[in-house]
Amino acid sequence: MTWKPNSWRNYPVVQMPTYPDESKVNSVEAKLSFKPPLVFAGEVQALKKSLALAEKGNAFILQGGDCAESFSQFSANGIRDTFKVLLQMAVILTYGSSIPIIKIGRIAGQFAKPRSSDVEIIDGIELPSYRGDMINDMEFNKTARQPDPQRLIDGYEQSAATLNLIRAFAQGGMANLEKVHEWTLGFLNDTPETDKYREIANRISESLNFMKACGLTSSSVPQLRETDFFTSHEALLLNYEEALTREDTITAEKGWYATSAHLLWVGDRTRQFDHGHIEYLSGIQNPVGIKCGPSLEKDDLIRLLDKVNPNNESGKVVLICRMGSEKVNEHLPKLIKNIKVNGKNVTWCCDPMHGNTIKASNGYKTRRVAEILNEVNNFFLVHKSEGTLPGGVHFEMTGSNVTECLGGANEVKESDLGSRYHTHCDPRLNGSQSLELAFLVSDLIKSFRNGKGS
Ligand code: PEP
Numbered sequence: 001m002t003w004k005p006n007s008w009r010n011y012p013v014v015q016m017p018t019y020p021d022e023s024k025v026n027s028v029e030a031k032l033s034f035k036p037p038l039v040f041a042g043e044v045q046a047l048k049k050s051l052a053l054a055e056k057g058n059a060f061i062l063q064g065g066d067c068a069e070s071f072s073q074f075s076a077n078g079i080r081d082t083f084k085v086l087l088q089m090a091v092i093l094t095y096g097s098s099i100p101i102i103k104i105g106r107i108a109g110q111f112a113k114p115r116s117s118d119v120e121i122i123d124g125i126e127l128p129s130y131r132g133d134m135i136n137d138m139e140f141n142k143t144a145r146q147p148d149p150q151r152l153i154d155g156y157e158q159s160a161a162t163l164n165l166i167r168a169f170a171q172g173g174m175a176n177l178e179k180v181h182e183w184t185l186g187f188l189n190d191t192p193e194t195d196k197y198r199e200i201a202n203r204i205s206e207s208l209n210f211m212k213a214c215g216l217t218s219s220s221v222p223q224l225r226e227t228d229f230f231t232s233h234e235a236l237l238l239n240y241e242e243a244l245t246r247e248d249t250i251t252a253e254k255g256w257y258a259t260s261a262h263l264l265w266v267g268d269r270t271r272q273f274d275h276g277h278i279e280y281l282s283g284i285q286n287p288v289g290i291k292c293g294p295s296l297e298k299d300d301l302i303r304l305l306d307k308v309n310p311n312n313e314s315g316k317v318v319l320i321c322r323m324g325s326e327k328v329n330e331h332l333p334k335l336i337k338n339i340k341v342n343g344k345n346v347t348w349c350c351d352p353m354h355g356n357t358i359k360a361s362n363g364y365k366t367r368r369v370a371e372i373l374n375e376v377n378n379f380f381l382v383h384k385s386e387g388t389l390p391g392g393v394h395f396e397m398t399g400s401n402v403t404e405c406l407g408g409a410n411e412v413k414e415s416d417l418g419s420r421y422h423t424h425c426d427p428r429l430n431g432s433q434s435l436e437l438a439f440l441v442s443d444l445i446k447s448f449r450n451g452k453g454s
């Protein structure tokens with residue numbers, strides 16, 4: 001059977017909303033199918049080429065952003081601050097590892113959430129769970145929780161506006177390496193991470209001055225004044241993805257492209273190899289992420305890869321492992337061994353967030369920074385002992401000074417969680433916790449490349 005953007009409709013799907021009025025959904029899908037693409041085939045191919053480098057250990061993926069973007073917290077300053085923290089993290093990693101860092105945001109489309117329960121009960125009242133702003137509203141009342149297809153259009157529009165700003169930041173001067181000192185956010189000024197960051201920034205400035213003396217400046221070398229920045233989100237709402245899937249007729253690598261983001265990933269709850277989500281992802285040319293939780297069986301992973309990447313193309317698949325800080329030691333080696341036996345090309349990435357979610361004694365959903373760092377560390381150790389390559393990290397963060405994850409150098413305590421807990425879904429690292437993660441990963445890559453393990 002020939003794949004079409006709508007082939008997924010012939011398969012079972014889970015985690016997708018049921019709308020009260022089917023005709024309204026149809027008209028929204030029709031409108032979306034006429035909207036301009038958000039990303040272009042040439043950019044998607046460029047990302048795939050970079051990911052092929054990461055697969056061979058010659059680049060490293062830095063993928064981060066909100067768990068769920070929101071309509072109400074949408075602001076230019078918010079996007080700018082997240083972008084700046086990601087730039088800082090990338091500088092720390094590039095400086096430490098001396099390899100290119102592939103920057104991918106969980107941004108400009110990350111609005112739909114899979115949930116472990118279909119309903120939420122508060123004070124005896126049962127309502128549908130909140131599933132992300134592109135589906136329903138977080139507020140706890142009947143109207144707010146009703147899925148509304150108009151939100152698909154609103155999500156598209158916010159994504160377009162976000163991407164417009166990101167492209168300006170990446171290419172219009174903000175990412176200029178000469179501004180490396182200006183990326184530090186005010187609230188990060190007095191943290192130990194910022195002192196360490198300043199040291200690196202000083203050395204980069206010295207190198208830039210030296211290059212200037214040799215006649216190389218950011219006006220003559222575009223690589224110094226611009227950066228590549230890619231977008232990604234979970235491909236959960238297949239009708240939205242279908243409407244934005246377009247056939248490329250211009251570039252050499254013709255075919256169908258998801259144009260809602262450069263990279264799409266499938267969540268841990270929707271990755272059944274014989275279901276609709278995998279069917280959709282199997283037909284697009286974009287690189288695809290697959291979340292690998294502790295319940296993923298090694299043979300099912302091979303079935304998934306046979307379906308999503310039948311030609312075993314390099315740079316096509318990123319396996320985003322989210323096992324938990326201890327479980328990673330038990331589960332990851334099994335997956336790696338089987339991938340080796342079957343000769344599959346994949347890039348191994350570590351999501352140290354989703355296997356380490358806990359409930360604090362005061363009820364907040366949170367994560368301990370120490371466990372997050374521990375999972376990354378163990379991920380590197382497992383790769384060292386299996387002789388394979390750690391290719392990237394995937395995490396939830398924000399440029400705002402939130403108190404959602406416990407610990408870190410600034411020691412967020414359980415009693416602090418309530419003060420700035422703003423996430424629309426999972427707890428995110430704040431700026432200083434993100435930099436802490438970047439310094440750890442930088443050290444890990446450095447020792448790994450020097451052959452010392454971690
Ligand atoms: C997520 O990335 O926010 C998420 C829900 O992840 P997972 O599918 O791995 O649970």
Ligand code: CO
Pocket residue numbers: 067068354396425426
């Ligand atoms: Co999440």
